[in-house]
Every structure is written in C-alpha cells, then in structure tokens.
Amino acid sequence: MNTVIELLQNRVSCPKLVAPAPNRDELQQILACAVRAPDHARLKPWYYHVIQGKALNELGELFASTIDANNVAQDKLEKTRNMPLRAPLIIVAVCEPQENAKVPAMEQILAVGASIQNMQVAISSLGFGSIWRTGDMAHAKAVKQHFGLSDQGEIVGFIYVGTPDKLPSKPNSSINEYVKYWE
Numbered sequence: 726m727n728t729v730i731e732l733l734q735n736r737v738s739c740p741k742l743v744a745p746a747p748n749r750d751e752l753q754q755i756l757a758c759a760v761r762a763p764d765h766a767r768l769k770p771w772y773y774h775v776i777q778g779k780a781l782n783e784l785g786e787l788f789a790s791t792i793d794a795n796n797v798a799q800d801k802l803e804k805t806r807n808m809p810l811r812a813p814l815i816i817v818a819v820c821e822p823q824e825n826a827k828v829p830a831m832e833q834i835l836a837v838g839a840s841i842q843n844m845q846v847a848i849s850s851l852g853f854g855s856i857w858r859t860g861d862m863a864h865a866k867a868v869k870q871h872f873g874l875s876d877q878g879e880i881v882g883f884i885y886v887g888t889p890d891k892l893p894s895k896p897n898s899s900i901n902e903y904v905k906y907w908e
C-alpha cells in the first residue's frame with residue numbers, strides 16, 4: 726500500500742494533545758498544504774490564525790467573555806476559559822465568503838473545510854496529532870469579530886494541534902454500506 730493511502734486509511738483525531746507542537750518550519754509546510762485545497766474559481770476564501778503561547782490564554786479569556794457569568798455555573802465558565810489550553814497550538818481556519826455569481830458561499834466554506842483536511846493529513850504525516858473542533862465558540866459574535874469576520878464570515882474550525890498524548894484506536898469501517906457502483 727502506498728504511504729499516502731496508508732496514512733489516510735489510518736488517521737485518527739486526537740483529543741489529548743501535549744507539547745511539542747509543530748515548529749515554524751513545519752507549520753509553514755502544513756499551511757502550504759492548506760492553500761492547495763480544491764477551491765472553485767480560486768477565490769481563496771480562507772485565512773488561518775495560528776494561536777500559541779500567551780495567545781491561547783487570551784483566546785480563553787475571549788471565550789469566557791462570551792458567557793453571561795451571572796447566569797452560568799462557575800465550572801462551566803472555567804471549562805470554557807480553559808478550552809484553548811487543550812493543545813499547545815490552535816489553527817483557527819476562517820472563511821469570508823466572496824460575492825461570486827458561480828460560487829455560492831457554501832462552496833467557499835467547503836473549500837476551507839478541504840483545506841483543513843489537507844492540514845490534518847499533513848500534521849499526521851509529520852508525526853503530530855490534531856482534532857477539528859467547532860462548537861458554540863465558532864458561532865459566537867465576539868469571537869468572529871475578534872478574527873475580523875463579517876456577519877457572513879464563518880469560523881470553519883478550531884484545529885487543535887500537538888503531540889498525541891495517547892493515539893486513539895479507531896475501528897476499521899467497511900465501505901460497503903456507503904458505496905454503490907453503477908456500471
């Protein structure tokens with residue numbers, strides 16, 4: 726089996742990630758894979774914010790600020806504040822859809838999704854782990870504004886990146902129930 730197919734068939738998401746994260750040179754390689762994703766009309770509707778160090782704590786404060794502290798249990802507030810600390814590095818992949826007669830916003834968001842998958846595969850190939858997360862914070866107005874998005878813009882994913890603490894096992898899935906050949 727060739728190495729790309731082997732990697733793709735065996736990749737897993739890693740919820741538990743520790744240091745080290747990819748270094749700057751490795752990140753440049755990963756991001757170069759992102760911008761080779763299929764992208765209708767080459768609109769390049771993507772942008773990537775790389776968050777590490779104290780910026781992770783600042784992102785946690787931003788997350789916490791979106792919650793009404795008077796109406797939520799203290800542990801939920803703390804959990805939200807600590808979310809970005811679940812990995813040593815986060816790539817926030819955003820889409821600002823452009824007006825285009827041939828390419829609806831959904832296709833532009835899909836292009837960013839494809840770029841995320843390219844990154845996840847590249848991250849695995851370098852021996853690191855990642856997990857794609859969204860959740861309420863991806864839709865919170867203050868978070869979207871922080872990353873310079875308009876009302877039409879979307880946070881397509883928070884990609885948590887680091888070294889897998891423990892590689893999760895993943896059962897092999899059969900393709901038969903999802904595929905029909907017409908010939």
Ligand SMILES: Cc1cc2nc3c(=O)[nH]c(=O)nc-3n(C[C@H](O)[C@H](O)[C@H](O)COP(=O)(O)O)c2cc1C
Binds near residue numbers: 736
């Ligand atoms: C668009 C999108 C959003 C996701 N959001 C979350 C999330 O917020 N939290 C989470 O635990 N997993 C989320 N996932 C799922 C994980 O990234 C991962 O795919 C899942 O845990 C299955 O693991 P696997 O990739 O090893 O099969 C999301 C996946 C996608 C494609």
